[in-house]
Amino acid sequence: MTTTPRWRALTQHHLFWPVAVLVFLLLINVPFTPDFFSIKMTDGHLYGSLVSIVLFGSPLILVAVGMTLVIATGGIDLSVGAVVAITGALTCSYISDQADQSALSAVLLAMGIGLVAAVVCGLWNGFLVARMGIQPIIATLIIMVAGRGVAQLITDGQIITINSEPYKLIGGGYWLTLPFSIFVVAAVVAVTVALTRRTALGLLVESVGGNAEASRLVGIRSRRIKIMVYVFCALCAGIAGLMISSNTSAADGNNAGLWIELDAILAVVIGGTSLLGGRFSIGGTVVGALVIQTLTTTIYTIGVPTQTNLVFKAAVVIVVCLLQSPKFRAKVFGAKFGSGSGAKGGGKPSATPADTAPTTAAAPKMEVS
Amino acid sequence: MAEPLPVLEMTGIVKEFPGVRALSGVDFRLFPGEIHALMGENGAGKSTLIKVLTGVYSLDGGTVTLDGKAVRIGSPLQAQQAGISTVYQEVNLCPNLSVAENIFIGREPTRAGRIQWKRMRKEAAELVDRLGLDIDVTAPLSSYPLAVQQLVAIVRSVGTGDSDGAGAGTKVLVLDEPTSSLDRDEVLELFRLMRQLRDEGVAILFVSHFLDQIYEICDRMTVLRNGALVGEHLVSELDQVGLIHLMIGKAMDQLEELHEHQLHADVGEALLHADGLGRTGGIAPFDLEIKKGEVVGLAGLLGSGRTELARLLFGADQPDSGKVTIGGKQVSMSAPNDAISAGVAFCSENRKTEGLVPDLTVRENIILALQAARGWTRPIPAAQRDELVAKYIKALDIRPANPEARVGQLSGGNQQKVLLARWLITQPKLLILDEPTRGIDVGAKAEIQKLVVSLSEEGMSVLYIAAELEEVLRLSHTIGVLRDRKLVAQIANGPEITPTRILETIASGEHQ
Known part of the structure; x- marks a missing residue:
């Protein structure tokens, strides 16, 4: 196979492999569902598999985007699933107490209460990690376990169902022919990108995650930054909680957002952000979350028996992770894809000229054959 | 010095990284029983050459012969098996294990799948003793200062090869900046060990930024600049000013200024x-x-x-x-x-x-x-x-x-x-x-x-x-x-x- 420099540059882009996997997964569906890519307009709403994937993947994208920043600081947040449950429980129980469940002001207040609770959870996580110096995995385990109990307390152990038109909009409604959730996700992603790349927050987060001690000595207030990302992550989880409870018009303290933290971590890793912290990619995470959601959809469309679908999922995840590893690519595809700083999921690029004549480092290398 | 056959000969070594030619046709040879300095500024290609030699990088051109036979070194393990051992600036050992365990880690003497602890300790003690070091092999490595840990790393690397005849396996020992964090006495102890190994016929490749040390311990040196060979000289025939001149080319007046x-x-x-x-x-x-x-x-x-x-x-x-x-x-x-x-x-x-x-x-x-x-x-x-x-x-x-x-x-x-x-x-x-x-x-x-x-x-x-x-x-x-x-x-x-x-x-x- 001949390769051109442009092709080479493309394969080394950090989003290449996640996007390739996503496209591949989408294509797999076509033989089973020939109209997989078609989108129909019914009753002024757009319907189709692609729309569904984004719609059902919305909560995961939200949680994973928040998780990306936490992971970039070298941390991890296991509590997001519980925060989803708490937010949903508080909001729904407040709405269910109202005489008029569709009153807009009451719904907005309920959502506010839910999100404040999420922020409090984030502050608690950030306090434990940044101030008390507890390892993130332990610190966030507390709310992961206890949070479900809190959600149960709020709902009295019941599943609270509500009937609120305005609240239904967030997770189940349509706007401008598209599910409203998609707009919420787009807004959150846009805000996150602006917050991290338009300000210096992204750089400081990557610095703290890349080398914590150097960041301290350079004067970065890393505690403040860590608290911020945990709060932001919890806030994203809170919005996802609103979305999930809105979609079902119910708050289930036990099952809402169950195991979403693991899918979110997976999405971040598939997106090319290293669990060691440092460089992060919001775009990669969004693609990663879509990969996971597409996988779930694919499992249903190609008819994998439900009892084996976790195995199927695991197999795909392994393949994705292997493709992300520069070492693996070098072994299987040869040096064409192996070297360079394409994906970071698998660690450092295998060939880094640490002590080489650096005069021409920026010049692209031409392929001989 | 009479010129016996070189134990190691690298000819026309080329190593490329995307956009960078790190080594362009470098020749390098190493004789048994000599301490050979690899000199050059940062970025001259010293580390790259060492990494090619020790199998960390694969080479893009050139040949390597060991004892007259062409070899391909594909991994650090293959390098070790071929008799090329490396000790880096940072000690890559397990501080929580004993000295003996560290020396034998990965090649413990076993019988029926079980480690023979007694034999391991005895052999470790003999090896340490033979090299003239005063180290208790049962103590945890962390109980010794960094300098001693480095010596242990050297003992480990010369012991590599076969667990019976210690030292027989290593033909080439690469020491990459071993002295940068040692004080004077510790350096002297290291040099004593290096001389002993040299006299036993080991070829030692020594990299250091301290010119005085080079002149104290080395027999011969190879100078690199910008990924190319500048020359190979006997240490006794090239003074420090001449060496610096070779290493940096024309920036001499800067120093004098x-x-x-x-x-x-x-x-x-x-x-x-x-x-x-x-x-x-x-x-x-x-x-x-x-x-x-x-x-x-x-x-x-x-x-x-x-x-x-x-x-x-x-x-x-x-x-x-x-x-x-x-x-x-x-x-x-x-x-x-x-x-x-x-x-x-x-x-x-x-x-x-x-x-x-x-x-x-x-x-x-x-x-x-x-x-x-x-x-x-x-x-x-x-x-x-x-x-x-x-x-x-x-x-x-x-x-x-x-x-x-x-x-x-x-x-x-x-x-x-x-x-x-x-x-x-x-x-x-x-x-x-x-x-x-x-x-x-x-x-x-x-x-x-x-x-x-x-x-x-x-x-x-x-x-x-x-x-x-x-x-x-x-x-x-x-x-x-x-x-x-x-x-x-x-x-x-x-x-x-x-x-x-x-x-x-x-x-x-x-x-x-």
């Missing part, structure tokens, strides 16, 4: 006062004054408290006594932020762990301190940022001059310059440099020293820490002498102050 440099006299008013500043377990309370435009050098042995003193002045460690006044205002020093906003900058001696963020680009590393001071809400405008970065890359001659390059891929000297640039763009009043020239090549060393001189001429105060006394003497107006974690003397520099005088002060603990 610095030697003749006179310290400027117009030192201003007091900038910083430390009164009884101290920290238990770090450094005893000390008083220190640094004037505007003054270079204060700190002299003392490794571990005498030089770094600890500097860290207190930066708030990197919190003092438990005393106070600091900068520009007339008392500064709390509870965190680096306090010092930074008072105009203090600090380049740590540990570039990798306390300085750079290796995953970030040169540009990002350079603006980090300024950005941290501005806070996250006020990013430096892109145009201004790029201009600043370009200016300092040019002024400090950072190579490659590519702001997008990942800083982890730069050579040591260029990384040091990135750190300097990071602090210089914050325009500090006091710049603390802890071993800024450690592990970097002669050319970059001279540039950094020149920079210190010109910064102080412009009115910046500098606290300068270096292991080499000559370096401190050459640059400093005042020399603080440390001993046993105490600032024992502060000496005004002058023609009568010599390294010997400083050494006497360190030895006696007082200034005569």
